[in-house]
Amino acid sequence: MSGRHVSEHGVSEHGVTGHGVGDHGVSADPLDLPSPRALAVRRLLHNRKAMTGLVLLGLLFLFAFAGPLVSPWGHDEVDFTAFREPPSAEHWFGTTGSGRDVFALTVRGMQKSLFIGLCVAVLSTGLAAVVGAVAGYAGGWIDRALMWGVDLLLVLPWFLVVAVLSPAVGGRWPLLIPLLAAFMWMVTARMVRGMTLSLRHREYVLAARFLGVGAPRIIARHILPNLASLLIVDASLGVSVAIIAESTLSYFGYGVRPPDTSLGTLIADGSGTALAYPWLFGSAASLLVLIVVAVNLLGDGLRDVLDPTPSRHGSRPRPRLRVRRRYGGPA
């Protein structure tokens, strides 16, 4: 939050003198305001939560991709001298029942899970936002058609569909990303549509329409930004849901296949013996928790950055206005 404070003062320093056009006519931009995007980036850099999340996420990526380089074992190698060994100098995270190195497996799994989790979350939330906002804003037959599609996907048993399609996926795990995303967005899309329906009658949306602003621009500039909180929360939650969903698929052999692995698979495999051999389960599980924490921190920070509503400092409460009624015909 302190970041916003700092950056806004930075802005207002430029413009406290007079408002005559002539005063600053020489400059190309007399207002000298940073672009909204630059402002958001600046605020993001000053947001402690967001930066913590971002750094943590960076470290996790580093761990996942640099790990194999430092590990003495490969993820598909088997140490026939060590079965279900607890962590040691030789096997940093211990070994599995079949003698594979847990560290090597975990970093290998994380590569998949990070990609699957983040991509699926962004993709499904993005799809939900676009479909929901378009349906809600356009209304009429577009709305009916899109919602019909949503309902159809909702009643379709996704697991069965994925199972049927899995031969096509084969070993190419990146194909799981669109597949998972395709079945995760519908509930959010319905939510977004509902909120858009109420936003559509807000005066600032009406005002934009009467100013001659086109529908795509209104959706992008007025509807979606005002749904940002919902979308960010949805995407943060989506990351862990996608990682777990992938493990369910993999467990039944439709997703990532052995000897390759993913965090979800490791957790699923290790959870049965979590008490007897905690290292099988613990390392993958705690990394999943770290990923989720990092994503949520980043999401929280982003929400603060995008939301101009002051919560703690400086600004006085919004004056209460006496408004007599809202727009839109009788229900």
Add this chain to the structure above:
Amino acid sequence: MSVLTVRDLHVTYPPDVRAVRGVSFEVGPGEVLGVVGESGSGKTALALAVLGLSPAGARVRGSVRLRGRELVGRSDAAMSQLRGRDIAMVFQDPLSALTPVHTVGDQIAETIQVHAGATRRAARARAVELLELVGIPDAPRRARAYPHEFSGGMRRRVMIAMAIANDPVALVADEPTGGLDVTVQAQILDVLRVAREATGAAVLLITHDLGVVAGAADRVMVMYGGRAVETAPVDQLYHRPRMPYTIGLLKSLPRADGAVRPVPIDGAPPSASDPPPGCPFAPRCPVSVARCGDALPEPVPVGPGGHRAACVNLEATADLDAVFPPRTAARPAEPAPRHRRPVVLKVEDLVRHYPQRHDEAVHAVDGVTFDVRAGETLGLAGESGCGKTTVLMEILRLARPQGGRITVLGEDTASLSAADRKRLRRDLQVVFQDPFSSLDPRMRVADILAEPLAAHGTPKAKIPLRVQELLGMVGLEKEHASRYPRGLSGGQAQRVGIARALALEPRLLLLDEPVAALDVSVQAGILELLDELRARLDLSYLVVAHDLAVLRHVADRLAVMYNGRLVEIGDAEAIYERPVHPYTRALLDAVPQPDPLRERQRRRTPLQGDPPDPSAPSIGCRFLPRCPKFASLRSAGLRRRCETDDPSLRLLDLSVDRQVACHHAKEAR
């Protein structure tokens, strides 16, 4: 002995918002103390603190005594025993203060049972009595109805009945008439008077409306920045105010009699989290001196009847006109006679029905015809639900209306292509009522103003210059460009709304209640700005408003709407001077005047009944059920005409710009 005594009350909301800063007053039995203030003045915080209803985390310091018993510091449980029995509240929003799932009779009976321990039967009987007292027709039957089955005005009556159910000794009414139409407002003030007479309670009447206070209060306390800046008997306050803020407030009030032009108070109310050390009004005060900033001025006696004012420069406020000099009417001479100027907006027989279930329809607009010519302002007035906003929205849609025809700048909206429509939008712009909901909270002022420019293809490099120009045009500073709407005061936000509407250099501006959501002291400033812009930019306005006092100061022509129809249209001055249609008359009669003497003298309730239900079909004149003229008609033949024949707008006189929809217009002259 006074019933309610408040001494040096302080209320602080977390984190550090000093809502009330040392307020003292007392109210005697049967006395009405009006507490007047703008938003943020601390009047509602004061009311809540008196009732022990301050939100969690609020710190309340000082003393509130109800018949000698201290209320501050009591537990909530202890306060609950008093609330509803000894001290009761009439809430601002009756729809949220009444439980939707219980009948109103049960709800009133409940308050009686809880406190008086009456039997269920007795409590019910009493509830019906109370509903009769507050003027609910057919009370025994209506007691079994649910809150949503009542109109807004009737709900207020129920609230009042509930508040006086246990004969409280003190009554706190927070904006009891807020959001009501003037005709209903007058009725509610009457009910409040009846309630006070029936219970003999001390009443704390909290409102922003100086007109309401003038007629209903015995004494008035003016609040500003959490302080009571002036307290006086009502006549004294209106005729001999001494605190500059009170003077400014009275002078900024638009008056329906058009006697004087409203004078704005410049600047914005002080921040409650970081108040200035001295007089809270000093930064806006035209007669402030160096000493004003030293310390909070204490109220000192300045006149008879306990008239006290908190001002250190009292010698400067003896002459009211010296503090806020009256503005001379700066309306420019009209360039050409009306019939020679081109028509910029023409609405003919506009119809808009909203279909309901069971083949019914709400006849929101049912045949409305008017035109606006270049350089003039047409005011469209009427009570809520009369269809005036629907007319506005139909014009703004720029599409083929359900019925009738709309012509904007010579182009029929029914035959516009998408490209034509977008082009026409440049010339037709709108300003909404609530500036905060019409500005996207996530965009900076600069981005808000840039939006229409970008949408209509202004080169990116030229936008900042134009934005700056627009800010200057509406009297804002360059620094406002980087703010978000939340960082603006109500008046500033509305200026941004106006600047946005002007961005594309329109020729016709539609304004929907442009000042209704603003504080009185900034209203005048916005009205002045609109006047100035119209002259400078050669604009035409269509202003929709419920407040006839506001319209008096902006409109050249006036159209009065009732239940989807125009009932009277013509030259504004002439209509204000001599209204012809009985509805126009009643509406003008009902406008509260900031003049205690006149308020007390005037007819109490100019119009009975509620605003009409636009879905109910009617055969004869739509105004008939509420029409005082009809009620006074003796001849059956004349009455029959009203009952069977729906009057249409007719010219009153060939030489005068006035059309009236009444069968008895001629004789009414």
